[in-house]
Amino acid sequence: MNIFVxxxxxxxxxxxxxxxxxxxxxxxxxxxxxxxxxxxxxxAIQIRDQHGGEVTVVTVGNEEAEKQxxxxxxxxxxxxxxxxxxxxxxxxDQFTTAKILAEYLKDKEADIILAGNVAIDNGSGQVxxxxxxxxxxxxxxxxxxxxxxxxxxTVVRDVEGDSETIETQLPVLVTAQQGLxxxxxxxxxxxxxxxxxxxxxxEIDDLDLDEDDVEAKTKVVExxxxxxxxxxxxxxxxxxxxVQELVSLLHKEAKVI
Amino acid sequence: xxxxxxxxxxxxxxxxRNVSFEGVAAARTIAEDGEVVAVLLGAEVKGLAEELIASGxxxxxxxxxxxxxxxxxxxxxxxxxxxxxxxxxxxIIAGHTALGKDLSPKIASxxxxxxxxxxxxxxxxGGNVVFTRxxxxxxxFEKKIVTDGVIFATIRPNNIQPLGxxxxxxxxxxxxxxxxxxxRTIVREVAKKATQGVDLSEAKIIVAGGRGVKSEDGFKPLxxxxxxLGGAVGASRGACDAEYCDYSLQIGQTGKVVTPDLYIAxxxxxxxxxxxxxxxxxxxxxxxxxxEANIFNVADYGIVGDLFEVVPMLVEEFKSLLVEA
Numbered sequence: 190m191n192i193f194v195x196x197x198x199x200x201x202x203x204x205x206x207x208x209x210x211x212x213x214x215x216x217x218x219x220x221x222x223x224x225x226x227x228x229x230x231x232x233a234i235q236i237r238d239q240h241g242g243e244v245t246v247v248t249v250g251n252e253e254a255e256k257q258x259x260x261x262x263x264x265x266x267x268x269x270x271x272x273x274x275x276x277x278x279x280x281x282d283q284f285t286t287a288k289i290l291a292e293y294l295k296d297k298e299a300d301i302i303l304a305g306n307v308a309i310d311n312g313s314g315q316v317x318x319x320x321x322x323x324x325x326x327x328x329x330x331x332x333x334x335x336x337x338x339x340x341x342x343t344v345v346r347d348v349e350g351d352s353e354t355i356e357t358q359l360p361v362l363v364t365a366q367q368g369l370x371x372x373x374x375x376x377x378x379x380x381x382x383x384x385x386x387x388x389x390x391x392e393i394d395d396l397d398l399d400e401d402d403v404e405a406k407t408k409v410v411e412x413x414x415x416x417x418x419x420x421x422x423x424x425x426x427x428x429x430x431x432v433q434e435l436v437s438l439l440h441k442e443a444k445v446i
Numbered sequence: 447x448x449x450x451x452x453x454x455x456x457x458x459x460x461x462x463r464n465v466s467f468e469g470v471a472a473a474r475t476i477a478e479d480g481e482v483v484a485v486l487l488g489a490e491v492k493g494l495a496e497e498l499i500a501s502g503x504x505x506x507x508x509x510x511x512x513x514x515x516x517x518x519x520x521x522x523x524x525x526x527x528x529x530x531x532x533x534x535x536x537x538i539i540a541g542h543t544a545l546g547k548d549l550s551p552k553i554a555s556x557x558x559x560x561x562x563x564x565x566x567x568x569x570x571x572g573g574n575v576v577f578t579r580x581x582x583x584x585x586x587f588e589k590k591i592v593t594d595g596v597i598f599a600t601i602r603p604n605n606i607q608p609l610g611x612x613x614x615x616x617x618x619x620x621x622x623x624x625x626x627x628x629x630r631t632i633v634r635e636v637a638k639k640a641t642q643g644v645d646l647s648e649a650k651i652i653v654a655g656g657r658g659v660k661s662e663d664g665f666k667p668l669x670x671x672x673x674x675l676g677g678a679v680g681a682s683r684g685a686c687d688a689e690y691c692d693y694s695l696q697i698g699q700t701g702k703v704v705t706p707d708l709y710i711a712x713x714x715x716x717x718x719x720x721x722x723x724x725x726x727x728x729x730x731x732x733x734x735x736x737x738e739a740n741i742f743n744v745a746d747y748g749i750v751g752d753l754f755e756v757v758p759m760l761v762e763e764f765k766s767l768l769v770e771a
Contacts, residue, residue: 284560312581406592413586435763
């Protein structure tokens with residue numbers, strides 16, 4: 190089984206967000222594998238352990254992302270690919286990333302491609318379906334279970350709380366939802382082994398793409414922080430009086446009931 | 447100059463979802479003096495077209511086909527692309543729902559268009575259609591425009607005010623026949639487990655529990671309060687990790703981002719990841735035993751106390767209020 194995982198390096202969920210010079214300030218921030226992509230890495234490893242084959246983790250970004258790729262290798266992935274766009278791509282969006290990934294994947298004969306259903310930074314959830322469309326393979330998003338039997342793939346998809354059981358065929362792209370599995374922590378031997386595993390670095394030039402081919406189709410015109418929320422009123426008095434007051438406030442002052 | 451905007455109406459359990467009317471309102475803003483064309487795709491959906499027209503659409507195009515009874519990306523993409531091909535819109539709006547999130551990137555890819563996902567606001571500024579959307583789960587926001595292809599966005603439920611309904615409004619409802627073929631995914635089974643029909647992402651009122659609910663049973667009083675208020679139950683990651691509830695209820699940076707009118711946080715400490723998912727709610731109530739809990743920093747109203755005492759009292763108090771009303 191030829192298994193690929195699309196991975197993104199993102200801000201740690203603990204990070205507060207600050208803006209400097211009209212952009213998100215990355216200085217000093219901790220970075221992690223996008224949590225939804227961790228589920229994809231874990232699932233890929235489990236598929237390989239069950240069906241054999243190889244797991245390749247791919248990211249589009251800059252050389253800083255090597256750290257997250259090594260973490261995926263330490264979890265158990267076999268190979269990693271960093272498509273470094275730092276030199277060539279000034280402004281990118283989901284089209285840009287999808288186009289680059291699809292160009293990379295098009296001759297790889299992937300049986301299954303896994304990704305997170307959304308990245309916690311930009312939060313668009315577009316890249317997975319866009320890659321599948323460019324490769325002309327089916328996709329299923331937000332999956333919570335996956336079984337492969339021969340060429341048949343049966344997945345359970347989370348649809349806003351309902352779950353759909355969907356049948357499809359390899360090759361397929363799926364995006365992971367929380368609950369798919371419990372991602373493992375890299376073990377110490379895993380970390381040692383990861384240092385020797387192959388990590389290939391490419392530029393878009395190696396994919397016969399130039400900057401115009403991947404030009405973003407959207408543009409950010411402004412980034413801002415939401416007004417900080419003022420702490421409100423903590424009610425006082427006997428508990429039953431507080432409850433009465435709260436209901437009255439919600440009804441008369443906030444007018445939400 | 448006015449624009450032609452198509453807006454995808456979304457049907458769930460035989461009725462239009464609220465986000466469809468919000469989509470019509472967004473489309474109206476973009477269209478200015480142009481035309482808003484509602485689109486309905488499904489096995490039996492034509493009867494709902496009038497409601498979209500009453501809500502501000504100028505006319506509707508309906509594709510009915512047995513193969514559209516269940517959503518599949520292939521089936522819906524073929525139908526929607528056929529409508530887009532016929533209508534040649536300047537802009538497309540869909541909901542940022544499970545369906546819209548799954549379908550829209552494929553459509554954008556097919557059209558070679560940019561796509562702005564999860565918009566909470568749409569404005570026309572100096573000839574540009576500008577969408578505001580949260581990034582980092584609402585820790586920041588960005589304003590964005592589409593620079594290539596059709597103007598295309600999905601809108602987050604509960605953020606754009608629908609236009610009032612006017613049943614006197616009339617408009618043409620036309621049918622388009624589309625042959626749906628080569629479906630590569632097949633829906634075998636749908637298991638409903640959502641709470642009493644109120645979807646978390648569209649709920650106006652959410653009662654959420656954290657580790658403080660202590661058990662699966664601990665969610666019962668929260669469910670009772672949510673049912674009474676016509677709301678939905680949500681949870682923090684702590685409660686999900688402790689297996690008190692299903693991950694589909696999780697609100698936060700991983701999980702759902704919600705913006706209800708009223709968010710009642712019960713036994714939730716208020717980790718930064720949870721706040722990212724709910725702090726843009728209009729009114730926040732915190733109930734927590736710990737007066738130092740972070741959740742009080744974002745709450746409009748707080749009660750320091752045991753949720754198992756406070757929530758049942760709230761149920762009684764709301765009941766008497768609702769009886770009076």
